[in-house]
Amino acid sequence: MIWSIAWKNVWRSKLRSLVVMTAVTLGLFAGIFSSALMNGMMEQRIKAAISNEISSIQLHKPKYLENKEIQFCINNADSVVANIEKNPEVKAVSKRIKLTGMAKTARTGTGIIIYGIDPEKEKNVTAIYSKICDSTSLAEKRHITDPSVIHNYLKDSCGTYFENARSNPIVIGQKLAKKLKVRIRSKIVISLQRVDGTPTEGAFRVIGIYKTNNTMFDEINIFVRSKDLENLTGLDSTKAHEIAILLNDNEKCKEVEKTLQSAYPLLNVMTWQEIQPDLGMMTEYMNVMLYVFIIIILLALGFGIVNTMLMVVLERIKELGMLMAVGMNRSRVFKMIMLETIFLSICGAILGMIISSIVIDYVADKGIDLTKWVGGLEAIGYEAVLYPSINLTFYFGVAILVVLTGILASIYPAIKALRLNPAEAVNCYIVKLLYC
Amino acid sequence: MSIIETKKLKKIYDDSHVPVKAVDGIDITFEKGEFAAIVGPSGSGKTTFLNMLGGLDNPTEGEIIIDGINIWDMKSRKITDFRMNNIGFVFQAYNLIPVLTAKENVEFIMHLQGKSKAERHKRTRELLENVGLGDRMDSRPNKLSGGQQQRVAVARALASKPKFILADEPTANLDSKSTATLLDIMERLNEEENITFIFSTHDARVVKKARRVITLEDGVVISDEVK
Ligand SMILES: Nc1ncnc2c1ncn2[C@@H]1O[C@H](COP(=O)(O)OP(=O)(O)OP(=O)(O)O)[C@@H](O)[C@H]1O
Ligand SMILES: [Mg+2]
Numbered sequence: 277m278i279w280s281i282a283w284k285n286v287w288r289s290k291l292r293s294l295v296v297m298t299a300v301t302l303g304l305f306a307g308i309f310s311s312a313l314m315n316g317m318m319e320q321r322i323k324a325a326i327s328n329e330i331s332s333i334q335l336h337k338p339k340y341l342e343n344k345e346i347q348f349c350i351n352n353a354d355s356v357v358a359n360i361e362k363n364p365e366v367k368a369v370s371k372r373i374k375l376t377g378m379a380k381t382a383r384t385g386t387g388i389i390i391y392g393i394d395p396e397k398e399k400n401v402t403a404i405y406s407k408i409c410d411s412t413s414l415a416e417k418r419h420i421t422d423p424s425v426i427h428n429y430l431k432d433s434c435g436t437y438f439e440n441a442r443s444n445p446i447v448i449g450q451k452l453a454k455k456l457k458v459r460i461r462s463k464i465v466i467s468l469q470r471v472d473g474t475p476t477e478g479a480f481r482v483i484g485i486y487k488t489n490n491t492m493f494d495e496i497n498i499f500v501r502s503k504d505l506e507n508l509t510g511l512d513s514t515k516a517h518e519i520a521i522l523l524n525d526n527e528k529c530k531e532v533e534k535t536l537q538s539a540y541p542l543l544n545v546m547t548w549q550e551i552q553p554d555l556g557m558m559t560e561y562m563n564v565m566l567y568v569f570i571i572i573i574l575l576a577l578g579f580g581i582v583n584t585m586l587m588v589v590l591e592r593i594k595e596l597g598m599l600m601a602v603g604m605n606r607s608r609v610f611k612m613i614m615l616e617t618i619f620l621s622i623c624g625a626i627l628g629m630i631i632s633s634i635v636i637d638y639v640a641d642k643g644i645d646l647t648k649w650v651g652g653l654e655a656i657g658y659e660a661v662l663y664p665s666i667n668l669t670f671y672f673g674v675a676i677l678v679v680l681t682g683i684l685a686s687i688y689p690a691i692k693a694l695r696l697n698p699a700e701a702v703n704c705y706i707v708k709l710l711y712c
Numbered sequence: 713m714s715i716i717e718t719k720k721l722k723k724i725y726d727d728s729h730v731p732v733k734a735v736d737g738i739d740i741t742f743e744k745g746e747f748a749a750i751v752g753p754s755g756s757g758k759t760t761f762l763n764m765l766g767g768l769d770n771p772t773e774g775e776i777i778i779d780g781i782n783i784w785d786m787k788s789r790k791i792t793d794f795r796m797n798n799i800g801f802v803f804q805a806y807n808l809i810p811v812l813t814a815k816e817n818v819e820f821i822m823h824l825q826g827k828s829k830a831e832r833h834k835r836t837r838e839l840l841e842n843v844g845l846g847d848r849m850d851s852r853p854n855k856l857s858g859g860q861q862q863r864v865a866v867a868r869a870l871a872s873k874p875k876f877i878l879a880d881e882p883t884a885n886l887d888s889k890s891t892a893t894l895l896d897i898m899e900r901l902n903e904e905e906n907i908t909f910i911f912s913t914h915d916a917r918v919v920k921k922a923r924r925v926i927t928l929e930d931g932v933v934i935s936d937e938v939k
Binding site: 277281284285288594595597598599600601602603604605606608697698699700702703 | 759763766768769789792793795796797801803805806807809810811812816819820821823824825868869872
């Protein structure tokens with residue numbers, strides 16, 4: 277019965293309750309929506325990093341990780357790859373030769389990381405092949421609509437991912453292309469160390485220019501066919517420095533890592549969290565941050581609720597006095613005030629969560645294009661089009677926090693109510709009460 | 713044994729500059745089945761006295777013994793339950809819970825007492841019919857007249873089967889017709905069911921109905937007549 281009284285009490289002063297609920301609704305909507313934006317941004321970054329840059333799991337010789345020298349390679353790479361491919365969780369595997377070197381043109385030069393890959397296999401693991409220029413946006417920028425022109429235009433400007441390649445093709449990032457002032461079909465000289473330790477140089481022709489959302493990545497990572505790199509360095513074709521694995525489900529990283537680690541005790545097996553610890557940490561930080569964010573909003577709303585409930589208690593002094601007189605004990609009075617407060621907060625919160633989920637759903641379809649507003653997002657690896665995303669657990673967390681807020685916000689008003697002396701309350705010595 | 717006995721009952725408010733002796737030593741007893749009015753000028757201590765009898769306010773000095781129990785010896789937690797189970801209250805105003813219907817208001821007390829649903833329903837109907845509101849059971853207080861509200865309050869006060877009912881100026885806000893109806897009901901309950909009523913009033917017509925009239929002045933009993 278106390279529940280139903282509390283619920284009915286909420287609606288005694290409709291306007292006031294609605295104002296408070298609206299505040300909670302808007303506050304939570306703002307909180308949840310911006311959380312979804314931040315979270316979406318992070319998820320996009322991680323997804324992009326996994327699919328373009330690091331894949332789910334990588335294997336190396338432990339020594340290679342300490343010192344990226346050409347000789348620290350996995351010896352029987354092909355059989356390892358074949359073995360890993362048998363694991364049902366594994367979607368694709370690619371072995372890579374991975375070396376540091378210099379890329380030079382007639383005018384300038386810069387340090388790079390060069391990957392020797394099998395393009396067909398690498399395609400299944402990383403998505404660089406799909407980043408050979410964003411055809412539509414580039415054409416749009418230049419106001420080209422004719423499909424055949426677009427095709428030619430793109431072929432000319434950005435090339436392909438090792439398609440119809442002649443000798444020594446190389447795929448480089450757009451940022452590097454700009455830095456070296458090269459374009460498709462330009463020649464780049466790569467200098468690096470041979471297996472025997474002697475320096476060597478090789479000329480490559482740019483066949484493709486890719487652009488991920490991470491300019492820093494684009495600036496240093498270049499791709500060539502492994503056999504070309506083997507020829508240049510004298511490395512045996514059974515060897516590789518890195519084996520990159522893409523899983524069907526990234527949540528299974530830890531499990532697969534364990535299996536692989538026990539299968540290859542001499543190799544170092546790392547998940548994407550370990551390969552790029554900053555990304556791994558980000559997920560955890562983001563979670564904490566989102567909650568902190570919501571807690572701050574709820575705290576602010578909580579004070580508004582406290583204020584409203586104090587008013588409620590003050591207005592109902594006589595009634596509360598009567599209730600206590602006829603036998604409602606302290607814990608029941610407390611419960612009634614607390615339930616009222618919780619109902620007040622929950623109603624707004626539910627509405628806020630519903631609106632948030634609808635808006636997030638809608639926006640997640642279309643994305644929010646921030647290009648106009650924020651420059652430089654891409655320089656640090658974030659996409660300029662945001663897709664807000666938040667999981668169900670978060671909504672649960674928020675719901676629990678709202679109830680907590682309701683409980684906390686009710687304590688002070690409820691204590692005020694408890695302190696009432698029924699005799700004074702019934703006879704309403706209000707002036708005295710206000711000063712007590 | 714009398715159901716209420718007070719011994720040297722005093723209440724002194726000393727939170728202002730001059731201490732106010734609201735009740736200044738009252739020794740009195742009430743028997744089962746009384747229909748007693750407490751009268752006296754404004755400020756004479758009627759409300760204060762009734763509040764102490766009802767366990768709403770603690771005396772500064774003295775004792776209140778109800779059915780052999782010194783109620784102010786009880787812990788404050790217990791006293792609420794004691795009130796609920798032993799004393800019925802009718803106030804001047806703000807008597808009912810505005811969000812509940814007449815029926816629910818009466819049921820509420822029994823609900824607090826933990827009575828079964830069947831018993832609650834049965835007794836609520838009986839009580840409301842008894843005060844002539846059998847047809848208004850589902851009305852909210854704001855749809856009832858002041859007199860009807862006070863009748864619901866009487867029904868509510870009876871719901872817990874209390875030892876006696878205290879009413880502080882129950883008719884103060886009522887017109888003469890409602891006052892008459894309410895008094896008739898109280899009188900009938902007193903005569904037919906031996907319910908004890910102790911009420912304060914300023915109204916001469918109410919005083920006339922009382923079978924015992926206690927007059928207070930400056931917190932002391934100056935006369936106590938049984939008709
Ligand atoms: N809580 C309180 N704090 C201070 N003084 C009080 C308090 N309650 C009552 N008094 C004082 O005690 C005296 C008796 O008051 P009480 O209300 O008992 O009189 P009353 O006979 O009921 O008066 P009325 O007929 O106006 O209702 C008054 O002087 C009043 O001002
Ligand atoms: Mg009074």
